[in-house]
Amino acid sequence: MLLMTASQIRGLPVVTVQGGEDVAEVRDVIYSPEAGRLVGVTLNKRGFLAGRSRDVLPAEAIHAIGQDAVMVLDESSLVTPEDAPEDVGHPATERNVLEDDILTEGGASLGKVADLVLLVGSSGEVVGYQIEKPGGERGYIPLPAQLSVSGVALVVPNMTEEFVQDDLVGLGGAVDEFRTRLGLT
Amino acid sequence: MDAIGWLILVVIVLVVVAVAFVIIRRKRRGGGVIATKDKG
Numbered sequence: 001m002l003l004m005t006a007s008q009i010r011g012l013p014v015v016t017v018q019g020g021e022d023v024a025e026v027r028d029v030i031y032s033p034e035a036g037r038l039v040g041v042t043l044n045k046r047g048f049l050a051g052r053s054r055d056v057l058p059a060e061a062i063h064a065i066g067q068d069a070v071m072v073l074d075e076s077s078l079v080t081p082e083d084a085p086e087d088v089g090h091p092a093t094e095r096n097v098l099e100d101d102i103l104t105e106g107g108a109s110l111g112k113v114a115d116l117v118l119l120v121g122s123s124g125e126v127v128g129y130q131i132e133k134p135g136g137e138r139g140y141i142p143l144p145a146q147l148s149v150s151g152v153a154l155v156v157p158n159m160t161e162e163f164v165q166d167d168l169v170g171l172g173g174a175v176d177e178f179r180t181r182l183g184l185t
Numbered sequence: 186m187d188a189i190g191w192l193i194l195v196v197i198v199l200v201v202v203a204v205a206f207v208i209i210r211r212k213r214r215g216g217g218v219i220a221t222k223d224k225g
Contacts (some may be wrong), residue, residue, distance in 0.1 A: 006218045011214070013218070025214075026214055027215055027216045028218070029216075029217075029219070030216075030220075030221060030222060031218070031221070032221045033220050033221070041223060044216075049209065050213070051214075052213075085220075091219045092219060092221070093219060094220060097220050113218075115218070116218045
């Protein structure tokens with residue numbers, strides 16, 4: 001099980017399996033809180049000062065996400081916004097969750113969202129958030145398989161507070177137990 | 186202005202240009218974590 005944060009994925013080169021060409025770079029990571037999974041990424045062009053690419057990469061077209069590159073079969077995996085699912089082709093950039101507050105259902109603040117943690121490989125499952133605690137230190141919280149995101153605060157089950165971890169390794173072990181306790185698995 | 190003065194001026198200009206490049210690059214590269222809207 002390889003856990004990666006969204007910030008580790010952002011900036012990775014997009015490389016074709018057939019030919020090994022470096023065709024783009026990951027810009028935004030787009031995920032569905034409802035489905036609890038990655039739905040796609042937007043792209044930057046390659047080059048030192050190159051900006052946003054018009055093409056996007058839906059999750060279905062991703063061959064693999066590794067520590068050093070996002071692999072696609074060939075350049076045709078990159079599609080125009082019109083040919084991509086609506087959420088990927090025209091992402092709601094105002095719904096950037098970084099810096100959003102995290103509140104438990106009981107009203108306790110766990111901090112702010114610093115990053116998203118994904119189980120990369122075939123599923124692109126979202127398993128948790130890296131948080132910046134009110135004191136400033138970093139931690140990790142597991143997420144239920146489905147989560148509703150609306151407004152500027154993310155509301156998580158009360159039990160999440162017991163599962164705050166100091167590192168990604170701890171989070172990997174906590175996710176299954178957390179979901180079992182919630183009755184989700 | 187003597188040679189040391191010119192040298193300091195050149196170094197300052199280079200630093201300013203380098204910082205400007207880094208800021209412009211960061212702005213152009215952008216990036217974030219975007220949640221999709223709930224369908225249900």
